[in-house]
Amino acid sequence: MSKKLVVVGAGMASGRMLEHLFAADPDAYDVTLFNAEPRGNYNRLMLSPVLSGEKTYEQIVTHDDDWYAANKVTTRFGEKVTGIDRDRKVVIGDKGEVAYDKLVIATxxxxxxIPLPGHDLPGVIAYRDLEDTEAMIALGARPGARAVVIGGGLLGLEAAAGMAARGVDVTVVHIMGHLMERQLDESAGFLLRRSLMEKGITVLCGANSEEIVAGPDGRAAALRLDDGTELPCDLLVMAVGIRPSVALAKEAGLAVGRGVHVDDQMVTSDADILALGECVEHNGALFGLVAPLYDQAKVLAHTLTGTADAFVNKEVSTKLKVTGCDLFSAGDFADAANREDIVFRDPSRGVYKRLVIEGDRLIGAVMYGDTADGAWFYSLIKDRTDIAEMRETLIFGPAYQGGAAADPLSAVAALPLDAEICGCNGICKGTIVDAIAGGATDLGAVRAKTKASASCGTCTGLVEQVLQLQLGDSFKMPAAQPVCACTDHTHEDVRRLIKVKELKSQPAVWQELGWKTPNGCHVCRPAVNFYLLADWPLEYADDPQSRFVNERKHANIQKDGTFSVMPRMWGGITTPDELRAIADAADKYNVPTVKVTGGQRIDLLGVRGEDLPAIWADLNRAGMVSGHAYSKGLRTVKTCVGSDHCRFGTQDSTGLGIKLEKVLWGSWTPHKVKLGVSGCPRNCAEATCKDVGIVCVDSGYQVGVAGAAGMDVKETERLANATTEEEAIELTIAFIQLYRENAKYLDRPYKWVAKVGLDWVKERVVDDLDSRRALVERFEISQSVYRKDPWAQHVATERKRYAPLADLTLEAAE
Incomplete structure (x- = not known):
């Protein structure tokens, strides 16, 4: 007969313990699970993404009703435990008693x-559970809402960033001199504060709260500081720390200090009662991060099944879940006479790294802006590795140990299985190794199985190295291809170095980046030309001779040497006058073929080179401009007739398509870009296979990106839902600009998004309103410089006979 196990608390620690217990012996215990919240186990770490809108509550549920039913767990959710009778071995709940053989306290x-005057007013909340999160989400739905957050630690900053992402005016009040003082030193705290303020969050450090002021309705209306400053608010969030919940254990007569005392096997002072999580105290230590709680869960499950194990408190690392704030901290970085620091600063990139060394051991690491090597530094701290021989190159990470040419695989091989590889999703090396052993033999399969590298993509290289280590020669690492034979740099390297070194001309690129050919070649010059004009629109002058022949001739060359001329038709709409002008031009220049294209335009095929300036001039006089059918830029915005004419249309898709085309036309991009706007989900404009596709629905607009309908066929991925035309246009512009600034030349958007991850794109375009608006602003600056009708420009300045083609490689037309 199974023993009776009662668990008080359905949080992450007890949930992980139950997983280990059921895996080891599913029939060992009949389990009853109490939880004061009216729900089971969910990932509290992911409340921040729920608050910011990146995830829903359903996406962070760890154990649903089906899981509990499958494991025969009797759930008593929404029921508070009021006492423990150790003599009778029963747990007393609001709705009755339950007997136990073993009891686990996970409260x-x-x-x-803070017991400030007014701390008990309505409108004052903590940040601990789903109800707190929902209160902050509801605040974000109120126009002009204001919030004050007391506390500049992890939870406080995540609360502030989440509300700010929803449009709330947020002020953070922190009593210490810099943010996250327990995890960061002053320099990193300064960078974090600057980054948060750039997101529109007001941060007051060294500020002492005095009183929470009530408004006329009796709710919290402002926070008064000790200098008399009043900070108005509609909601006040206190995130100043946590204390172990020990009242139940204390009333039961268990040994309690700051937390419930447990030994190495997680047993309390009563041999039949065990405890784990944030409520326990082990050898004087308390716990607030998830890694040690999961270690405790494994040990406690082993204790229940009679397997020898012992909990050992290990070093922990911290990462901040705030979009755009890449931060890592581990170990001890307090100043001391017997310690030395190694510091790396790169202000232009916002990168700061500090390593704290004591003797021949790394004891602390703080990184901001570039945390890719965090797992490696963490393992050195945790394993007390002797770093004497790598002292000179330690700050540069694992790839430089033994010299710059050292094999980086050796560093990855040395990482323990519990080393975190993917910080975004909390995936450790062991999880990836298990996935590979289970048949995941390429990067895509590992992503699908574990989500490692599926978010921001910065850990992709590490995941590939783990694949290579596990699979050996059967896994081929993707080779980093240089731009061309003129350089050893990849496209990504060139893009990065142009920004970092502030290179603003082609000669500067050739000189500073060590080009082997003095002036580049037909392969690299178009790419470098685009990167320069995308990054420095106000300083760099476009070089027409560094463009492909079609872009230089403003028309698509055909196989017989003639050209295709395609005037722009905004959203596929035309007029009788435009049609007459096209017909007249076709007659006048003996155009052999007039073709209606799939992009809802009219193509004049077979125009002789010498007639190009004249036909452009005639079409210009009719009010038409180049359709850029030859360019690496916006080609078409395909639309359906929408609500103006169609009985199924939900919005004015034609009007939106025209607005988008008029905003985006003339913009140079890494590859051609095509848009579609469908007036309803019937999708007559085929918006779901475009680079950007918008589907109109009753509630607004569904904005999708990264579709394809060429050599590859791919459905768009949902970027965001917009409620207004203006929001849909802003999201589209921001996405295009992010693509312009970051993609490899000749990569279509779907290839680029696959590399960086849609989550990374959403963070910058959807979640971070300041980032979105900055992208729009930079796009407008670029357009103010480079958006010119090339036909009109050419006619005005170069009305001369067709010149012979230059020596740049020809490209295929559409």
Missing amino acids: GSNPFI
Whole structure:
């Protein structure tokens, strides 16, 4: 007969313990699970993405009703445990008693509320559970809402960033001199504060709260500081720390200090009662991060099944879940006489790294802006590795140990299985190794199985190295291809170095980046030309001779040497006058073929080179401009007739398509870009296979990106839902600009998004309103410089006979 196990608290620690227990012996215990919240186990770490809108509550549920049913767990959710009778071995709940053979206390912690005057007013909340998160989400739905967050630690900053992402005016009040003082030194704290303020969050450090002021309705209306400053608010969030929830254990007569005392096997002072999580104290230590809680869960499950194990408190690392703030901290970085620092600063990139060394051991690491090597530094701290021989190159990470040419695989091989590889999704090396052993033999399969590298993409190289280590020669690492034979640099290297070194001319690129050919070649010059004009629109002058022949001739060359001329038709709309002008031009210049294209335009095929300036002039006089059918830029915006004419149309898709085309036309991009706007989900404009596709629905606009309908066929991925035309246009412009600034030349958007991950794109285009608006602003600056009708420009300045083609490689037309 199974023993009876009662668990009080359905949080992450007890949930992981139950997983280990059921895996080891599913029939060992009949389990009853109490939880004061009216729900089971969910990932509290992911409340921040729920608050910011990146995830839903359903996406962070760890154990749903089906899981509990499958494991025969009796759930008593929404029921508070009021006492433990150790003599009778029963747990007393609001709805009755339950007997136990073994009891696990996992009551977690309570948020600390500063006893300021007014702390108990309505509108003052902590940040601990789903209800707190929902209160902040509801605030974001109120126009002009204001919030004050007391506390500049992890939770406080995540709360502030989440509300700011929803449009709330947020002020953070922190009593210490810099943010996250327990995890960061002053320099990193300064960079973090600057980054948050750039997101529109007001940050007040060294500020002491005095009173929470009530408004006429009796709710919290402002926070008064000790200098008399009043900060108005509609909601006040206290995130100043947590305290172990020990009342239940204390009333039961268990040994309690700051937390419930447990030994190495997670057993309390009563041999039949065990405890784990934020409520426990082990050898004087308390716990607030998830890694040690999961270690405790494994040990406690082993104790319940009679397997020898012992909990050992290890070093922990911290990462901040705030979009655009890449931060890592581990170990001890306090100043001391017997310690030395190694510091790396790159202000132009916002990168700061500090390593703290004591003797021949790394004891602390703080990184901001570039945290890719965080897992490696963390393993050195945790394993107390002797770093004497790598002292000179330690700050540069694992790839430089033994010299710059050292094999980086050796560093990855040395990482323990619990080393974190993917910070965005919390995936460790062991999880990836298990996935590979289970049949995931390429990067895509590992992503699908574990989500490692599926978010921001910065850990992709590490994941590939783990694949190579596990699979050996059967896995081929993708080779980093240089731009061309003129250089050893990849496209990504060139893009990065142009920004970092502020290179603003082609000669500067050739000189500073060590080009082997003095002036480049037909392969690299178009790419470098685009990168320069995308990054420095106000400083760099476009070089027409560094463009492909079609872009230089403003027309698509055909196989017989003639050209295709295609005037722009905004959103596929034309007029009788435009049609007459096209017909007249076709007659006048003996155009052999007039073709209606798939992009809802009219193509004049077979125009002789010498007639190009004249036909452009005639079409210009009719009010038509180049359709850029030859360019690496916006080609078409395909539309359906929408709500103006169609009985199924939900919005004015034609009007939106025209607005988008008029905003985006003339913009140079890494490859051609095509848009579609469909007036309803019937999708007559085929928006779901475009680079950007918008489907109109009753509630607004579904904005999708990264579709394809050429050599590859791919459906768009949902970027965001917009409620207004203006929002849909802004999202589209921001996406195009992010693509312009970051993609490899000749990569279509779907290839680029596959590399960086849609989550990374969303963080910058959807979640971070300041980032979105900055992208739009930079796009407008570029357009103000480079958007010119090339036909009109050419006619005005170069009305001369067709010149022979230059020596640049020809490209295929559409």
